[in-house]
Amino acid sequence: MRLIRLFPDDSKFRFVRWRWLSFPFSAAISVATIILFLTIGLNFGIDFTGGTLMExxxxxxxxxxxxxxxxxxxxxxxxxxxxxFGSGGQVSVRFRVQPGGEPAQSALVSKARAAFEADYEVRRVETVGPRVSGELVQSGTLGIVLAIVCVLVYLWFRFELTLAIGAVIGTLHDIVLTVGFFIITREEFNMTSIAAILTIVGYSLNETVVVFDRTRELLRRYKNIPTEELLDISINSTMSRTMMTATTTALSLLALVLFGGQAIQGFANVMLFGVLICTYSAIFVSSPMLIYLGLKTSGRAAADEKAEAQARAAKARA
Incomplete structure (x- = not known):
């Protein structure tokens, strides 16, 4: 029985040559995200701003x-x-933190219950105070920073320095673009969003490591071929696996987006975007970045060093 292939095994597509387009595109989106983050900001949910949610x-x-x-x-x-939200007359009402503190917040909830209970059933009431929301902001930020640091340490031991830096750049690229997704779509940023970002970090790292593992293997096998050609071979040889993983994951997330309900809608939307971005990043950002980080085959590096030494010697004699 022949296995399903979403990408030909003998493909020789030149992915790396498209860096002239992918690098400016990613740079422009990243800069725009930073500008929007500083000017518009994220749509923080009650988890981070404090307040009351009534469903x-x-x-x-x-x-x-x-x-x-x-x-x-x-x-x-x-x-x-x-x-x-939903399709059965479900409504969410969000109130910000009230100036009078907890007593004022409780009075607002009682007033809202009295006003809505004739026509609506109150399914859920969730209240988060300013102090708790501030602690959640600190904890969420600390969690993301620690996760990135752990990734850096893992990559440092997993690969040589050049490959590790390329993987880190790709992971940071995916995080920035995911934040841009939150800003542009105005998707509520809450504790579930933190979980989505951490999951995307793991998925991004997984996609990049698969390609870089093959790159490291080919570095030992091919001693003198140009770096661009070696990277194209590594991407093409892993593309079938990359496409299969991305497709199956995206289809699962698409089902959650369409039928998962409001409770996980935001998480599923972000994760679906993250899968697409991570796949794009592993192919068109992380791998081509190795060219500018100085990755070379051993034979090519030795030849370049010899040529540079000869050039210096000729210059000294002149």
Whole structure:
């Protein structure tokens, strides 16, 4: 029985030559993400900003969004976010932290219950105070930083320095573009988003390591071929596995996006984007970056050193 191949085993596609397009594209998106992060910022959820989330279920199965918004804004509670989700009259109402502290927040919840309970069933009420949200911000940031540091340490021992730096650049590239996805789509950034970013870090590292393992193997086998050709061989030889992994993962995430429900909608959206970005990064960013980091076959490096020595000697004699 012949195995399914999403990419030909004998392919000789020149992936690395497309760095003239992928590098400016990734650089432009990364710079735009940093600018948007500093100007617009992320859409932080209640986990990070503090406040109260109420999830309502219309008793008749149809939510009157205009009525819900009018009632929510009538509480004089500052900025209020009202969104419909699902398909059965489900509504989420988010209130920001109230100036009066916990007593004011509890009074707001009681007032909202009284206003909505005639037509809606209150499914969930979640309140996070400013102190707790601040601790969550610190913990989430610390978690991401520690994960990246652990990745750096792992790569340092796993590969030689040049390959390790290339893998780190690819991973950081994927994190930046994922943050850009949050900013552009205004997807709520909460503790689940932290989990999604950490998962993307792991997936990005996995995709890059597969290609770099083959690159390191070919470095021992081919002593004198140009670096571009060696990288193209390593990418082509692992492309079938890369495409199979990315396709099966993306199909699973697509099912979660379409049928998973509101609870995991945000996580599934980010992960689906992350799989696409990580696959692109491993092929068009991390591997071509090795050229600029000075990766060379042993024979080629020795030949270059000899040529440089001869040039210096000729210059000295002149």
């Amino acid at each position: 309502l279920q219309a008793k008749n199965g149809v939510a009157d969004m205009a009525s819900v918004r009018d009632k929510a804004h009538g509480f004089d509670a500052g900025e209020v976010e009202v969104q419909e």
